[in-house]
Amino acid sequence: MSRKRTLFEKLWDDHLVWQNQDEVALLYIDLHLVHEVTSPQAFDGLRANRRRVRQPLRTVATVDHNVPTTPRGLPISDPIALRQIEALEQNAKEFGVPLFDIGADEQGIVHVIGPELGLTQPGMTIVCGDSHTSTHGAFGALAFGIGTSEVEHVLATQCLPQKKPKSMLLEIRGALGEGVTAKDLALGIIRQIGTDGATGYVIEYGGEVVRALSIEARMTLCNMSIEAGARAGMIAPDGKTIAYLEGRRFAPQDDEWQQAIERWRHLPSDPGAGYDKVVEIDAGQLSPFVTWGTNPAMVVEVTGRVPELSTFSTQSERRSAERMLEYMALEPGKRVQDIAIDRVFIGSCTNSRLEDLRAAARIAKGYRVHSKVRAMVVPGSQAVKRAAEREGLDRIFLQAGFEWRESGCSMCLGMNPDILEPGERCASTSNRNFEGRQGRGGRTHLVNPMMAAAAAIAGHFTDIRNWHFH
Amino acid sequence: MNRFRTHTGLVAPLDRSNIDTDQIIPKQFLKRIERSGFGQFLFYDWRHGSSGEIEPEFVLNQARYQSTSILVTGKNFGCGSSREHAVWALSDFGFRVVLAPSFADIFANNAAKNGLLTVALSPGQVTELVRRAREGEPYRLTIDLEQQKVSDAQGFSAEFQMDNFVRHCLLEGLDHIGLTLEHEEEIARYEARHPLPSRIRIAFHR
């Protein structure tokens, strides 16, 4: 009998093009996603060295990071952003790379459109010049973020030299309580293992909780793997994965579909396969979370309080917590539900898919956004936007006083005009609460979509488990 | 890529952990389409006050840390976004080496591709270097990549571990793409066994 292997090891072995004694492997890349911010210098590099794109049809480009989310007909006011978008159009044309441009029906955040178009499939290696490429691991793909030099490398060779990461099994036991979502699960994990808890590892999420998650929720979970430092996060494909992909535009069809299903069946880790590290999480211990600091491990229950400095064990942790509290303008011991907010952002590759918008809309229905709050909903893609509009979610949001915008990364990183003003406090469904991430001096609290919608209406954080639904 | 053998330079201490790439280069400066000119934006929000004035307290703005080329900093340096602009900004500003207890994966990969050396030392060693860099005279370190050693003239000496492949490429100044293309035959053979799924071809050409 052959050696017992994990999902990750099977993918690794399947994509080995070459390997030397130094244990540097040349991995074949099945799908390379490209966007406007991390690619221009890579295409320049190709031109400078007279190289072509080796596999243009294994490369798919879109614009997401700095596109405005105002109606598509309006001109792009930022000339530098426009230059970057035009550079990608030019590069895609010159090198024969398919591009879903700003006006396209398929446009959206790169990690939202890959899965919804069926480009993302189990067993694939997927890279993108963006750290949240880990999202695609939800399908049982090995998907990781790369830098611009590596983007150029993949464009030129369709391969990447890689050192084999270590493997970690995150076994999630129990069941998620009411109002506790995949976002809270991700935040709970980062709180437990730290922002560098998985550095050097590929995480496989397992356990009954993961099996019970929808595909979209699995994407939310895998999306935030990078926030724990992981190289990638992955979940073995199952019936839900197959059901999600069937009939999607780029998914295999007919005979190829049958063969694909047959291949995917062999992907899950063999029983008894070994991991370098195993971590257990008790899902029953989690609740709807709010981050209070400037990294995603600084997590507290919505019913909790901003921590006292004395709860930090080392001098340097105390100093760093102090700095965070100063930046966030928070007092130790303050009740989370007493924190008033100015802005709400529902969007980003973490939480901008249809299920997320449905959950937020259920909360918003029949209410009004608090008079002191400006709240925006930014669907992850044009397809999500259309689907939400078919269900009337846009009307629920608009009637409640939320803005309903065009798709893109938007206020997740504020490279377009959607930013926080200095000192503004935001409940955000995105993935990073770093200093200045959503705008210089802006204060970001990461939450799940229902928590964000409820905060918009209440004007402060509130426990969605007590929400009165209309 | 330029070769990296050994480097001696002045040290700047930036004693914070988990410095993310949003701090190293804030996103408003990512819109250039060139690789150069990012140095002026390095740690922009820390180097400048809210109306753009210079923040005299910040370490890189202090007179004694001008012309430093070695950054000593806290654990998990470079976490967050994959933006290679962070590495370009550090290099363009004049840094050749970053010393820290640990680095985020993507950042370390990006650094290696650009001839910026990332050296991981123990937390204790880093604390000691921060202390030395803050005291007295301008503080100078030598990083010898061949010997895998960090040392100063006052008796500090530490060995460091480094990935063989990365070390070799840095020492020889090798172009990673060129190296991979030496395996053209293996790549072509792999592609023959794994053709592009017909669905992809059809869907793109509809």
Ligand code: SF4
């Ligand atoms: S939504 Fe945010 S995290 Fe996701 S790809 Fe865009 S900028 Fe990156």
